[in-house]
Amino acid sequence: xxxxxxxxxxxxxxxxxxxxxxxxxxxxxxxxxxxxxxxxxxxxxxxxxxxxxxxxxxxxxxxxxxxxxxxxxxxxxxxxxxxxxxxxxxxxxxxxxxxxxxxxxxxxxxxxxxxxxxxxxxxxxxxxxxxxxxxxxxxxxxxxxxxxxxxxxxxxxxxxxxxxxxxxxxxxxxxxxxxxxxxxxxxxxxxxxxxxxxxxxxxxxxxxxxxxxxxxxxxxxxxxxxxxxxxxxxxxxxxxxxxxxxxxxxxxxxxxxxxxxxxxxxxxxxxxxxxxxxxxxxxxxxxxxxxxxxxxxxxxxxxxxxxxxxxxxxxxxxxxxxxxxxxxxxxxxxxxx
Amino acid sequence: xxxxxxxxxxxxxxxxxxxxxxxxxxxxxxxxxxxxxxxxxxxxxxxxxxxxxxxxxxxxxxxxxxxxxxxxxxxxxxxxxxxxxxxxxxxxxxxxxxxxxxxxxxxxxxxxxxxxxxxxxxxxxxxxxxxxxxxxxxxxxxxxxxxxxxxxxxxxxxxxxxxxxxxxxxxxxxxxxxxxxxxxxxxxxxxxxxxxxxxxxxxxxxxxxxxxxxxxxxxxxxxxxxxxxxxxxxxxxxxxxxxxxxxxxxxxxxxxxxxxxxxxxxxxxxxxxxxxxxxxxxxxxxxxxxxxxxxxxxxxxxxxxxxxxxxxxxxxxxxxxxxxxxxxxxxxxxxxx
Numbered sequence: 001x002x003x004x005x006x007x008x009x010x011x012x013x014x015x016x017x018x019x020x021x022x023x024x025x026x027x028x029x030x031x032x033x034x035x036x037x038x039x040x041x042x043x044x045x046x047x048x049x050x051x052x053x054x055x056x057x058x059x060x061x062x063x064x065x066x067x068x069x070x071x072x073x074x075x076x077x078x079x080x081x082x083x084x085x086x087x088x089x090x091x092x093x094x095x096x097x098x099x100x101x102x103x104x105x106x107x108x109x110x111x112x113x114x115x116x117x118x119x120x121x122x123x124x125x126x127x128x129x130x131x132x133x134x135x136x137x138x139x140x141x142x143x144x145x146x147x148x149x150x151x152x153x154x155x156x157x158x159x160x161x162x163x164x165x166x167x168x169x170x171x172x173x174x175x176x177x178x179x180x181x182x183x184x185x186x187x188x189x190x191x192x193x194x195x196x197x198x199x200x201x202x203x204x205x206x207x208x209x210x211x212x213x214x215x216x217x218x219x220x221x222x223x224x225x226x227x228x229x230x231x232x233x234x235x236x237x238x239x240x241x242x243x244x245x246x247x248x249x250x251x252x253x254x255x256x257x258x259x260x261x262x263x264x265x266x267x268x269x270x271x272x273x274x275x276x277x278x279x280x281x282x283x284x285x286x287x288x289x290x291x292x293x294x295x296x297x298x299x300x301x302x303x304x305x306x307x308x309x310x311x312x313x314x315x316x317x318x319x320x321x322x323x324x325x326x327x328x329x330x331x332x333x334x335x336x337x
Numbered sequence: 338x339x340x341x342x343x344x345x346x347x348x349x350x351x352x353x354x355x356x357x358x359x360x361x362x363x364x365x366x367x368x369x370x371x372x373x374x375x376x377x378x379x380x381x382x383x384x385x386x387x388x389x390x391x392x393x394x395x396x397x398x399x400x401x402x403x404x405x406x407x408x409x410x411x412x413x414x415x416x417x418x419x420x421x422x423x424x425x426x427x428x429x430x431x432x433x434x435x436x437x438x439x440x441x442x443x444x445x446x447x448x449x450x451x452x453x454x455x456x457x458x459x460x461x462x463x464x465x466x467x468x469x470x471x472x473x474x475x476x477x478x479x480x481x482x483x484x485x486x487x488x489x490x491x492x493x494x495x496x497x498x499x500x501x502x503x504x505x506x507x508x509x510x511x512x513x514x515x516x517x518x519x520x521x522x523x524x525x526x527x528x529x530x531x532x533x534x535x536x537x538x539x540x541x542x543x544x545x546x547x548x549x550x551x552x553x554x555x556x557x558x559x560x561x562x563x564x565x566x567x568x569x570x571x572x573x574x575x576x577x578x579x580x581x582x583x584x585x586x587x588x589x590x591x592x593x594x595x596x597x598x599x600x601x602x603x604x605x606x607x608x609x610x611x612x613x614x615x616x617x618x619x620x621x622x623x624x625x626x627x628x629x630x631x632x633x634x635x636x637x638x639x640x641x642x643x644x645x646x647x648x649x650x651x652x653x654x655x656x657x658x659x660x661x662x663x664x665x666x667x668x669x670x671x672x673x674x
Binding site: 001002003004007008010051053054076079080084086087088089090091094095097098101102103104105106107108109110116119120123124126127128129130131147188189190191192193311312313314315316319321324326328 | 338339340341344345347388390391413416417421423424425426427428431432434435438439440441442443444445446447453456457460461463464465466467468484525526527528529530648649650651652653656658661663665
């Protein structure tokens with residue numbers, strides 16, 4: 001029995017569901033457009049820790065423990081934690097997993113990790129390999145900035161096409177249940193590289209990957225863009241979203257008012273983030289707050305979430321390589337379709 | 338239908354099988370104890386590339402493409418590539434995935450990645466989410482040394498408890514078939530940290546994780562150590578293996594002559610690697626050559642492969658953190674049990 005459609009898409013026949021979800025963000029994100037939707041807004045992005053890396057890990061742990069608490073499921077029935085982040089060797093996730101004492105499978109998909117963890121979690125629940133799965137990711141502006149770009153203390157000027165890494169984490173608990181948001185299908189992305197070498201222009205690097213996966217999803221499932229109330233990319237930002245719209249137009253698909261991008265949405269125009277937000281935490285925090293909340297209220301019934309990731313490292317950029325990118329898509333619905 | 342046993346173990350009811358396997362190693366590994374078993378031995382560990390990172394990625398790509406070629410399966414029926422490596426942001430895997438144009442899910446489990454990729458691949462094949470899955474990982478001495486320790490040019494003296502990162506890659510193609518090695522079960526590890534802070538003593542850091550997972554596997558499945566012809570850890574090295582034997586003894590399990598460790602086995606005593614080999618490529622290259630070959634010849638019928646990973650980064654060590662570790666176990670059998 002093959003649970004696949006077309007070349008890249010998985011169909012979940014046992015309909016794993018979103019049992020609970022939780023989001024944690026930093027103060028700047030709390031002051032942005034989605035402040036009222038996030039579950040926990042930190043007053044200080046060091047979160048009582050001595051380093052930004054430790055703060056990022058603590059935020060991730062908080063999102064996971066709170067999501068488990070909200071689910072009402074005993075922690076020892078969470079059969080697997082799928083998590084990853086942007087830090088070298090995904091230390092934020094591994095340190096969180098150390099405290100949580102859950103069976104742990106570490107992922108790296110850069111900013112596509114929320115979708116990747118949901119794909120893994122949904123496969124494990126759907127296939128009966130896990131009763132419940134925790135799917136989580138997050139990012140932190142300060143830890144990402146120092147690792148990928150410049151020391152914060154330098155006060156380096158940000159180029160106009162840059163995005164602001166979101167300080168935020170999100171966790172979804174998946175499992176079998178009679179009611180709630182269903183994970184319907186997932187389209188696994190391929191690595192796409194259009195030779196962008198500017199690590200300050202992630203949107204342009206990732207947009208072709210988003211277009212590739214969205215096109216594959218529509219072809220594999222036979223669906224139309226209009227079948228979704230919301231098609232939401234993870235963190236293309238303003239420029240990347242415009243490029244995606246152009247690329248899809250070129251492929252004969254018109255992305256209309258049911259399309260938006262978490263990077264474009266998360267900050268207000270007065271927050272000086274140029275092209276908007278980025279980072280694993282961008283899509284993760286919005287999906288696990290606003291999007292799932294609106295679905296549970298039936299204001300959104302069919303959502304396609306496409307998280308995009310730029311798969312370079314500081315070293316690969318220094319060695320002159322272009323930025324390989326990927327996008328994974330997960331479709332959700334509620335109340336039958 | 339829950340395909341689980343006990344707390345951490347998955348049982349594969351549809352019996353995914355090893356369709357093909359391939360290993361690529363560097364010249365030093367070729368001169369070691371397993372030289373005659375590896376499929377491809379490089380003459381030069383730069384492999385015609387300008388950087389060790391590019392060489393590592395090319396080796397990984399070679400293992401994957403050759404494993405696919407040996408399998409006889411058309412590349413477009415490989416529905417997912419599960420791969421990861423030690424490089425920051427797993428660039429070796431992502432750059433390989435870029436060339437291969439396969440649906441790609443990136444993993445990070447440090448040196449546990451071969452087992453992690455097999456778990457993911459087996460779940461996808463068993464659950465009908467993929468027809469065939471490619472599971473791969475690798476490491477390179479020179480890229481790992483410069484990233485985690487010191488520039489090679491410094492000629493830093495190696496401490497006696499250190500291990501030598503293996504330059505090697507391995508790939509397994511999993512799928513449904515009537516004959517061949519079966520992936521029988523998998524035990525997902527938890528992160529274990531016994532407060533080792535010496536990044537030159539990975540064996541000691543990882544041994545408690547190996548003990549934890551092996552104990553969980555035996556408890557979950559009700560099996561005995563003697564049920565396996567071979568219990569093989571990934572890269573504990575000589576010291577780590579001795580610690581594992583002690584820890585298991587303490588828990589009431591006597592690891593006998595059916596236990597060995599890839600790190601301990603791979604190099605000869607004259608090769609001056611102190612505690613032996615390490616790195617994702619250590620377990621990956623031996624599993625995908627010697628072990629699967631011996632199983633196909635029915636010289637080994639039941640094998641438990643436990644890959645161990647140290648989940649720290651250079652930064653986490655510099656910030657004074659101890660080394661969280663993990664081990665994942667996968668059991669294989671052939672010819673019924």
